[in-house]
Each structure stands twice: as C-alpha cells, then as structure tokens.
Amino acid sequence: MLTVSIDSAAITIPADLLPSDGRFGCGPSKIRPAAVDALHRAADTFLGTSHRQRRVQDVVGALREGLAQLFSLPDGYEVMLGNGGSTLFWDAATFGLIDQRSLHLSFGEFSSKFAAAAKAAPFLGDPVVLESAAGTRPGVDVHPEVDVYAFTHNETSTGVMMPLERPAGVAASDALVLVDATSAAGGLRWQPHNVDCYYFAPQKSFASDGGLWLACVSPAAIERIERIAKSGRWMPAILDLSQALDNSRKDQTLNTPALATLFLMNEQVRWMNDNGGLEFAAGRCDQSAANIYAWADASTYATPFVATSADRSHVVAAIDLDGTVDANVVAKVLRANGVVDTESYRKLGRNQLRVAMFPAIEPGDVAQLTRCIDFVADALRS
Ligand SMILES: *Cc1c(COP(=O)(O)O)cnc(C)c1O
Numbered sequence: 001m002l003t004v005s006i007d008s009a010a011i012t013i014p015a016d017l018l019p020s021d022g023r024f025g026c027g028p029s030k031i032r033p034a035a036v037d038a039l040h041r042a043a044d045t046f047l048g049t050s051h052r053q054r055r056v057q058d059v060v061g062a063l064r065e066g067l068a069q070l071f072s073l074p075d076g077y078e079v080m081l082g083n084g085g086s087t088l089f090w091d092a093a094t095f096g097l098i099d100q101r102s103l104h105l106s107f108g109e110f111s112s113k114f115a116a117a118a119k120a121a122p123f124l125g126d127p128v129v130l131e132s133a134a135g136t137r138p139g140v141d142v143h144p145e146v147d148v149y150a151f152t153h154n155e156t157s158t159g160v161m162m163p164l165e166r167p168a169g170v171a172a173s174d175a176l177v178l179v180d181a182t183s184a185a186g187g188l189r190w191q192p193h194n195v196d197c198y199y200f201a202p203q204k205s206f207a208s209d210g211g212l213w214l215a216c217v218s219p220a221a222i223e224r225i226e227r228i229a230k231s232g233r234w235m236p237a238i239l240d241l242s243q244a245l246d247n248s249r250k251d252q253t254l255n256t257p258a259l260a261t262l263f264l265m266n267e268q269v270r271w272m273n274d275n276g277g278l279e280f281a282a283g284r285c286d287q288s289a290a291n292i293y294a295w296a297d298a299s300t301y302a303t304p305f306v307a308t309s310a311d312r313s314h315v316v317a318a319i320d321l322d323g324t325v326d327a328n329v330v331a332k333v334l335r336a337n338g339v340v341d342t343e344s345y346r347k348l349g350r351n352q353l354r355v356a357m358f359p360a361i362e363p364g365d366v367a368q369l370t371r372c373i374d375f376v377a378d379a380l381r382s
Helices: 033-047 054-070 086-097 109-120 218-231 243-250 259-274 277-298 326-335 364-382
Strands: 078-085 103-105 128-131 148-152 176-182 197-200 212-217 303-304 316-321 352-356
Touching: 033 054, 033 259, 054 078, 054 212, 054 259, 054 352, 078 086, 078 243, 086 109, 086 176, 086 197, 086 212, 086 218, 086 243, 103 109, 109 128, 109 148, 109 176, 176 218, 212 218, 218 243, 259 277, 277 303, 277 316, 277 364, 326 352, 326 364, 352 364
Parallel strands: 103 128, 103 148, 148 176, 176 197
Antiparallel strands: 078 212, 197 212, 303 316, 316 352
C-alpha cells in the first residue's frame, strides 16, 4: 500500500460529480428533508406533548398500521414497540421469546451479539451457534431441541443478506423464527408467513433516529410471549415483552419515547406506502445495488467484498479496494467534500468502503458516489 501523507482537504471533487445528498452511513442514516419539514410544521402541536394523549397515540397508531400495510401482515400478526433499540430487543427476546434453547446464524458483528446474549442467560440451555466467515453466511441445520431460530436479514457489518424461510419441516408451533431486520426492514422483501418475529429500529431504512425497537409478531410469537410471562420467569419490566405488547395495543410505550423519532419514522413509512409500498422501497434499493456492484465489478481496483452475488446486500454494500488505494484515505477525502460515513465496519479491519443504500438514498446518488470514489482514487494514485 502506498502510504503518502495527504491533506484530505486538498482534493476537491468537482461539483458535477457530487451526489445531491452526501449521507451514506449505515445508521443513523439519511433522513429525507421533506420528513424534517413535516416535523417542523407539526412541532408546535406535537413535540412537547404527552405520549399518553391522542395526538401522539395517533402517530403511534398510524405507524403500527402503516407497517402492517407495508409488510402485508396477515390477520393475527401485531406490531409492537418499545424503547431501547434492537440491542435491547436481543435481551428482551432472551427473557421473553426463547423458551429453553435457541439456534443462531452468526455471520458478523450483529448476529453474533444475540447469540452471546442467549449464551450468557443462566435460565437457558446453551444455544446452537452456526458460524461462517465474514462476507459469507452459514446454512441452516434443523435441530429438534431448539425452540427459536435466530436469523439476520441483513448483516450490516459485512453487507451479506439472506432469504427468509422457515427451516425445512419446522412449524411455528415447534420453533419460532426470529429475524433481526434492523437494517433490512423496509428495504428488502420478505414473506411474513416465514417469520414469527421481525424486529428492527428506526435509524436505518426507516430514515429516523435511534432508540426505539419495533417488532412484527405472529400469533405463535404472541402466544410464546404470554406463556413465558405467566410462567413466573423473573424479568426486568423494561425487558418484559408482555408489558410491551399491552402498551403497544394502546398505541403507547411502557415509558416515554422520543416523539420526533416516532414522527419521522411514520413519515417514512407513509412515504413508502404512498409510492407503492415495499415493492417501491425495495426497488430503489435494487437500483442502488445494481449501480454500485456493476461499478465495482467493472473497476480495476474495487471489488464487492461478498463473493457470492446472491448474498450481496441491496441495502449495505461492502466494497474492497486493492493495495493501490487506501480506503481510509478515500473515506477521509470524501468526508472533507461533504460525502460522509463511507468508512468500513471498524472491527472488520479491511481496506474497504461500506455504503448504505437505504430507500431514502437516491439510486442516482449512489451512482454519483462511485464517480466520486473514482475521482479520488485517481487523484491519490497520480
Ligand atoms: C444497527 C443494527 C443493530 C443495532 O441497532 P441499535 O438500535 O443500535 O441497537 C442490530 N442489528 C443489526 C443488523 C443492525 O444493523
């Protein structure tokens, strides 16, 4: 690798190559300006008002209904929410959804964390953890003794996506399928009948802020939540999914939520539904992914990190650079030019750029980003 000391501010990307919006981070991610404008217009009557009153409850209700519409949830499925983000949901699921033993596909930073939470729980048996190397995903083995299969729709740390299916021959009455969809939800397609609990947070494809978790739960998952809560297993109130379920049914949360976060997320869900629903949102991600992977495939110095093209995520692209270009310097120069958060996942330690392609991000801006990267790479090598 050429180690030249470069003043990143000294490389100016021509204006005609720059994207219309320079935010490509994987979360918090780009929020559409129209949603922020709508929040501003609603500020005087919405922000700073009680979350136990209709004005806020109506937004929570619209959000729950909007998600049910976006995902075409079948009758009997419900949308739950609470505070704490997806990381809290792993602990809540450890207390309230795993009966005795879980199985986890572990193929990156995020998927490994739920497995670790289940392993640490003294009231559960040791989980089965199926691992694979970064940039790949493990296959699913059926283990009759597990009562939860834990999948990750999109492993945000590596840019690997997986199709969601029930393990062969396993019914929801035997084992629940739990899916961490934090970065996938709203950007990738899935069929609700294949999943019992599809959980996520607002700061990725839903173009809002962090701090909340949301979950689409099947009748079998609801039955499990209620049964475990009644079993007498001790659990902290903030992690008790039965209390979250009771509150969600009243369009509330157990404790005070961030109102702006709810509002912005509802705006994003409405934008998706008004424009054609999940097909529209996922279609934008498909277009962005086509733009970046076609560029990387044709590039002399950039390569998609994920070797199997069907596993390459349509919401998060990880792009390796060869030894002629330092990805950290590229990200730094981009940042100095207003194009931010393209750094790779820190713990992966590769010469890599990582680019979010969530629905709010313009596919044309992803194409412009590739032109910016080429410009910077040329400037660094000359
Ligand atoms: C971002 C992310 C998380 C963590 O979400 P928080 O809301 O910050 O807890 C978990 N899983 C995946 C797949 C993610 O992308």
